[in-house]
Amino acid sequence: xxxxxxxxxxxxxxxxxxFAGCGNSGNGTAxxxxxxxGAAETDGVDNAVESTESSAADDTSAxxxxxxxxxxVGTIDDKSFNQGSWEGIQKYAExxxxxxKYYKSAEATTDSFMETIELAIEGGAKTVVCPGxxxxxxxxxxxxxxxxxxxxxxxxxxxxxxxxxxxxxxTMPILYEEDEAGFLAGYAAVKDGxxxxxxxxxxxxxxxxxxxxxxxxxxxxxxxxxxIDGVEVTYYYTGSFDATPEAxxxxxxxxxxxxxxxxxxxxxxxxxxxxxxxASEGAKVIGVDVDQSSESETVITSAMKMLSNSVxxxxxxxxxxxxxxxxxxxxxxxxxxxxxxxxxxxxxxxTQADYDTVYAAIVAGDITIxxxxxxxxxxxxxxxxxxxxxx
Numbered sequence: 388x389x390x391x392x393x394x395x396x397x398x399x400x401x402x403x404x405x406f407a408g409c410g411n412s413g414n415g416t417a418x419x420x421x422x423x424x425g426a427a428e429t430d431g432v433d434n435a436v437e438s439t440e441s442s443a444a445d446d447t448s449a450x451x452x453x454x455x456x457x458x459x460v461g462t463i464d465d466k467s468f469n470q471g472s473w474e475g476i477q478k479y480a481e482x483x484x485x486x487x488k489y490y491k492s493a494e495a496t497t498d499s500f501m502e503t504i505e506l507a508i509e510g511g512a513k514t515v516v517c518p519g520x521x522x523x524x525x526x527x528x529x530x531x532x533x534x535x536x537x538x539x540x541x542x543x544x545x546x547x548x549x550x551x552x553x554x555x556x557x558t559m560p561i562l563y564e565e566d567e568a569g570f571l572a573g574y575a576a577v578k579d580g581x582x583x584x585x586x587x588x589x590x591x592x593x594x595x596x597x598x599x600x601x602x603x604x605x606x607x608x609x610x611x612x613x614x615i616d617g618v619e620v621t622y623y624y625t626g627s628f629d630a631t632p633e634a635x636x637x638x639x640x641x642x643x644x645x646x647x648x649x650x651x652x653x654x655x656x657x658x659x660x661x662x663x664x665x666a667s668e669g670a671k672v673i674g675v676d677v678d679q680s681s682e683s684e685t686v687i688t689s690a691m692k693m694l695s696n697s698v699x700x701x702x703x704x705x706x707x708x709x710x711x712x713x714x715x716x717x718x719x720x721x722x723x724x725x726x727x728x729x730x731x732x733x734x735x736x737x738t739q740a741d742y743d744t745v746y747a748a749i750v751a752g753d754i755t756i757x758x759x760x761x762x763x764x765x766x767x768x769x770x771x772x773x774x775x776x777x778x
Contacts (some may be wrong), residue, residue, distance in 0.1 A: 451511020452488035454480060454702065457504050459521050460495045467654070467676050468518040471694025472541055476516060478695065479702045488512075500525040508536055514705050516541065516698055520592075524548060530555040537710060539701045541694065542594070544715060556712040559704075561697050564719035565594050566758035567749055568690035569601025569650070570608070571727050572673050574745055575688060576648055577609035577618060579737040581671070584620045585646045587638060587660055589628040589653025596760040598652045598675065598690060603764065603772055604756050610771035621646060622764065623777040628654030630662075637777075638663035642670040648687065651675060661685055678728040688732040693724050720749045 456476050458469045473489055480487040488510065492503040500522055507515055517526060518541040526538050527545035538558040545560065546552040554560055576584060586602055588595040603620060610618045621641055625634050638649055638660045648671035649664070651657035657674060664670035664685035674682065674689030697718045704710040718724020726746070729739050748754045757767055764774050 452486045452507075453511050453513040454485050454487040454516075455507035455510070455512035455514070456487070456489040456516045456518075457500070457507055457522070458489060458491050458517075459500070459519060460492055463489055463491070466679065466682065468541060468694060471677055471692075472516055472518040472698045475695035475698030476702060478699050479706075483706065485706070486511075495521065497524050497528075501529060504529055508533060513537065514539065514702060516702065518694075519543060526558060527553060530558045533557075537705045537712070539698065539705075541698060542692075554713050554715065559701055559710065559712055560715045561701060562715055562717050563594075563692045563697075563724055564717065564758070565597040565690075565692070565725070566601030566604070566756045567720050568692065568725035568727075569598040569652075570605035570749070570754070570756050571601075571725070571742070571745065572650060572688060572690040573602040573605030573607075574609045575605075575727060575732075575734065575737045575742065576650075576673065577606045577615075578613070578741060579687075579734045581647045582615070582618045583645050583647045584618070585638070585641050585649035586620060586622045587634065587649055587651055587653065587656060588624045589656050590626060591624040593760045595624070595652055597758045598650075600758060600760070600762075600764075600767060601756055602650050602652075602690070603767060603769060603774065607769045607772045608754065616771060618772045619775065620772055621775045621777060625653055625656050628656060630655040630658040632659075634659035635663045639667060642667035647671060648673060650690070652690075657682070678731055680728065680731040680733075687734065688727050688729075691726055691728060693718065693726060697724055720746055 454476060456473050461469055463469050463473055476487050479485065488507070490503050490507050492499045504515055504517070504525060514537040516539040520543040522540055523543040523546050526540050527547050530538050530545060534555070534557055536557060540558065540560045542562065543560060544552055544562070545554055545558060573584070584606060586599050588599055599622065606618055606620060610616070623637070625631070634656050641649060642663060649660050650673040651660035652675045657672070657679065661672050661683040664672045665683060670685060671687045672683060672685045674680070674686045676692050677689065677694065678691060679689045680686050701716065720726070727742065729742055745754070764776060
């Protein structure tokens, strides 16, 4: 049940500051927000920003800062991948007493990322965490040069410039089953009474597509359970992860046409959708990747990757000897790697008990989600949801 309508294509250009999955760490000026000492230093060689966090105030261990986070040109308090990864590192550092530091790259280039990683290693890093697909190539290049260093790549898998993939024994890529998080969001929305939904993704990358397909599947599953027809979803990829006037205008037009809630799955695209919702009476938003309830009163829930949990678990595995290098670690409902932030969600009728029931069904395998990103929406087998794809 799919209708296609045509609209003006938005410019689809990935800027250097774009981030992984659905969301990028936002652009911003250099700083040290989110650290305990509030100080930042600038290295005279590569201009990478360094900031420290250790369980013993500013005291480093004899080996320097052995636990490092290297981020792109975004901010450490981006309420997304950078912040979530840093929180996982901080948690382990505070528990163990291991000295930690984050390093911010000066430019969004492979060379700059590599220089910043090497700066961290020179500073004593024995474990380096890098969030986002922009680090896939840098880690591919460096993992064999520094076999004594453990690399943790969040939301990406190492490959070279020609997309030849290789994960060395000292590297652990972390991926997430976005379709499960999207499913939970779509299911909860329909169970809460919403029947006019929207999905506005950024770039049509596999992770974004999985979020979207899961969202459709969850909405369809809830409608089947409730025995209702008439659930409609307007579906679109903006072509970038940027906040743009065009995205805000489109979201506003959807709300004016009757859309009740939009799943904003595209980094800063979410800012455009939230702005449109705030200007539209009763309009709601579903956030992505992290709990975005603090971003706008219009956010009713968020399809989350439990970033801090997964980074904490990966770092802990390095120190307890259970590190599984050379293979990808997948986080999903079964290991509490995805979910909704029920404590901050603003549902009217969808309860914690409802959430626990559907979550358990996913974990048990009673609910299966078609996450084949090569499929068209028309091939997903939706029986209760009508999708209008905006081209």
